[in-house]
Amino acid sequence: MHRRRGASGDARLEAFSTEEQSLTAERRTPACGTEGAHALGRSCEDLRLAALARYDVMDTPGEEAFDRIVRLTQKVFRTSMVTISLIDGHRQWFKARHGVGPQETARGPALCSSTIEQGSPLIVTDARRDPRFAQNPFVTGEPHIRFYAGAPLVTPDGQMLGTLCVMDQAQRAFTDDEREILVDLARIVIDELELRLLADADALTGALSRRAFRAEAQKAIDQAAHAERPLSLIVIDLDHFKRVNDTYGHDRGDAALIGSVLACAAQFAGRERIGRLGGEEFAVLLPDVGTDRALSVAERIREAIRGETYAFREGTFRVTASLGVTSAPADGACDIDMLLRSADMALYQAKAAGRNRCVVAASPIGRGAGLRRVLKRGSLVLGAGRESVPCTVRAVSAGRVRLDVLGAAELPTRFDLVMDGEDPAPCRVVTRSERGLEAAFE
Structure with missing residues (x-):
């Protein structure tokens, strides 16, 4: 099914309904070029992107x-x-x-x-x-x-x-x-x-691997929703970490990563979980913790990371961190992708404000609850069609779309979104992170 210009929000959702249903059937999906793609109503590229997402390897640390x-x-x-x-x-x-x-x-x-x-x-x-x-x-x-x-x-x-x-x-x-x-x-x-796929721990820091953290976090989110208990998430990014590696060497950078995880872990002892999401990015899951208390924990973590000292041949150095804080909505209508996206938006604001600070997500996470997961190749058409920027569409609802794109911070507020050769859909940016956008259909 194709969405045409002027289609209603319900029609747009219907066009993607087979995407959401077939994501659960991807483990043994036949390769592109077989009848499997047609049976699922998905393109070969959609199936390929689903397989890539299953391995959860993009933007992970070096191994x-x-x-x-x-x-x-x-x-x-x-x-x-x-x-x-x-x-x-x-x-x-x-x-x-x-x-x-x-x-x-x-x-x-x-x-x-x-x-x-x-x-x-x-x-x-x-x-x-x-x-x-x-x-x-x-x-x-x-x-x-x-x-x-x-x-x-x-x-x-x-x-x-x-x-x-x-x-x-x-x-x-x-x-x-x-x-x-x-x-x-x-x-x-x-x-x-x-x-x-079988590894649960990050080899360098001992934190949970991204895959293991996401799995444990989703389980905790479901349990919190069932018990009507609060739950929060903190995303931590070490500031100017490339400069640390370039100045002091990768072995000292590794020491700073390990020390930051240990400093973070020392702030609590219980059901909290720490995962390494990327090179210098970590996340902390806080069951039974609301937003105000999560911000307090984040400030303690920030101070602890800043307080660590690392030796190198000519002296010592310290690192700082920026942190984004978010909480699950009261009705529990969210998943780990929504929580991470919300925390990433707050982290982006912390960096834009000067780094070495904590920021709480400004908008309620429940606003994105209607988004359905899809994986599609697309493009943003800018300047009356004079420029096209490739993107990956991650989720869509009747009124919104979530996508990843290079240089998200520099893109204009309005653009046309094209997916799979369909008619352009005018969009307006609602929120940004370093790597992505959430936009409203106009």
Whole structure:
């Protein structure tokens, strides 16, 4: 079903009803190109995004298992660049990388996106002479890719999450044997992704892994709603952490991460849970705690993190943190995604206000309760159609949409949203975080 311009809010919800129902059937969904996608009423890209979400790996901290695969791949092929690239609806994000600066790029020009769209290993011996890529900005500009070889990361149920790729700034040949080795290494990446689904603890800090934290948090949310008890969530982000790593070294950065988790844990002893959500981002779940008390806990955590001192060769340093606080609504109508999004909005405000502070979510979380989870590739049309910005649509309701997009803070308040070739839907931004927007349909 397609939503056309002028469609009612109810029609918009109906158009996405099959998305919500089929998300529960994704574990053994057949690969794209089979009858499975049509039976579920979903596109191949929707199924692929659902599989990527199931692995819950985007924006997670670096892990030695994946770094080791990248190091091995670089030694085997002797290329200047290697990445484990995961492809979201709007970006490619590197779980591990060698010789590549940014952690993520836009999806549009990514050769890894072309690889998964092709559905098989992509070998480009000289991108400058290949008409498909000669004008690609990653070829004509940084990182000046000339040679590329990528093997899709294919899950046991046939979905392509991204690629293991090798790149160089000089042309080169690539033999059939080398192609098979790259495919085998890509299979090892998938094996590691399968193994991390079983891990409950973050290897560096001892905090819960993001997957385990989300699972425990959802269980606690359901229990709180059933018992009509309060529940709060705090999201913590260490300020200017890249600067810490660049100035003092990654080993000292790791020490600051561990010390911050220990300082946080020392503030309570009970049913509270700490999880590591990303590189320097953590979350604390507070059962039976309302907003006022949660803010008090957040202030204690902030002071404790700021009070830790870390030694390095030339002296000592400290770190500070920004914290976003939110609480479940009284009627219990929320889930972990809503709580995290609400806390992220508050965290964004804390950073914008100067960092090293705590901010409580300004708007009631219940306002988003009607949003239904979807996973779709889309684009924001800006400036009367003069510019298009890719996005990933995460949730939709009769009147609202929630999406992830690069550079969310710089985007205008109004735009048109396009999904799956449908007519543009005029939208107005309601709230922002660093990585996403919630907007109202107009």
